[in-house]
Amino acid sequence: MKTIAGAFALFLLIAVTAYLAFFYAPIERTMGPIQKIFYLHLPSAFSSFIALGICFYANLMYVFKRQPKWDWLGVSAAEVGLAFITVVLVTGPIWAHPVWGIWWTWDARLTLTFVLWLLYISYLLLRSMLEEPDKRALFSALFGIFAFLDVPLVYFSIRWWRGQHPTPVIMGGPGSGLEPRMRVAYLLVWGAFTGLLVLLVNARFKLEAMRADLEELQREVEVR
Amino acid sequence: MKNFDSILAAYLAGWAIFFLYYVSVSKRMNTLRQEIERLKNSLSRSK
Numbered sequence: 698m699k700t701i702a703g704a705f706a707l708f709l710l711i712a713v714t715a716y717l718a719f720f721y722a723p724i725e726r727t728m729g730p731i732q733k734i735f736y737l738h739l740p741s742a743f744s745s746f747i748a749l750g751i752c753f754y755a756n757l758m759y760v761f762k763r764q765p766k767w768d769w770l771g772v773s774a775a776e777v778g779l780a781f782i783t784v785v786l787v788t789g790p791i792w793a794h795p796v797w798g799i800w801w802t803w804d805a806r807l808t809l810t811f812v813l814w815l816l817y818i819s820y821l822l823l824r825s826m827l828e829e830p831d832k833r834a835l836f837s838a839l840f841g842i843f844a845f846l847d848v849p850l851v852y853f854s855i856r857w858w859r860g861q862h863p864t865p866v867i868m869g870g871p872g873s874g875l876e877p878r879m880r881v882a883y884l885l886v887w888g889a890f891t892g893l894l895v896l897l898v899n900a901r902f903k904l905e906a907m908r909a910d911l912e913e914l915q916r917e918v919e920v921r
Numbered sequence: 922m923k924n925f926d927s928i929l930a931a932y933l934a935g936w937a938i939f940f941l942y943y944v945s946v947s948k949r950m951n952t953l954r955q956e957i958e959r960l961k962n963s964l965s966r967s968k
Contacts (some may be wrong), residue, residue: 705926728924729923729924730923730924730925730928731923731924731927732929733928734927734928734931736931737924737935738931739933741935776942778941780938780939780942780966783938784935784938787931787934787935787938788931788934788935791927791930791934792931792933794927795924796929834951835923847967858923892928897939897942897943897946900943900946900947900950901946901962902952904946904953907950907953907954908953910934910957911953911956911957914957914960914961914964915960916966917960917964918964921964921967
């Protein structure tokens with residue numbers, strides 16, 4: 698019941714923030730209406746960083762404490778983070794095509810984001826290949842710690858190297874920043890996306906706990 | 922609205938990814954729930 702109420706509240710919040718993004722925030726002067734993709738693209742990118750940060754923390758905790766709940770949280774956050782990165786990689790080219798005239802270019806930000814996506818696909822593949830639960834949890838935690846090294850590279854890539862991708866508008870240098878109504882709309886959309894992130898990680902965590910229950914039951918059946 | 926098709930495509934694709942992911946988690950959960958029920962029943966019958 699709590700989950701349904703939470704999901705309904707989140708749905709309402711997303712509807713309100715979509716209204717703010719499309720009708721409250723002004724149309725950007727240089728790019729025009731296509732800039733509205735910003736309100737889906739950027740919050741997805743920041744939410745993926747949060748999800749992968751949770752995964753990194755859970756992986757570290759698993760390595761030090763060896764408690765299954767950290768493994769469950771790690772894989773849950775990794776999968777949700779991957780969903781958010783996929784949204785970033787799909788919406789980016791759709792936005793880029795009318796603005797840059799190309800769908801994709803191998804500049805530092807785009808390439809490192811694609812590498813991030815591949816790293817977390819590999820993380821999930823690695824898990825699917827290991828059957829023994831403790832071994833699976835430890836190896837994937839170690840791989841997850843390594844994979845997270847790409848997150849700061851993605852974040853700082855547009856600060857360190859000049860490429861096709863625009864320089865940061867949030868927490869960028871002097872002259873950067875958003876028009877006040879755009880900032881309000883952006884922050885509220887990001888709040889809604891953080892709610893979506895919590896909802897998805899929570900659902901995925903429950904799935905992993907059920908999988909552990911099933912493995913326990915299977916062992917019991919085998920013993921009899 | 923200029924580039925309306927691109928904006929629509931981006932939002933449809935983005936929300937479809939979240940929706941499909943949520944559906945996939947729910948489906949996997951249902952499969953596991955059924956499997957757990959089945960094993961619990963077979964364990965209780967073998968007692």
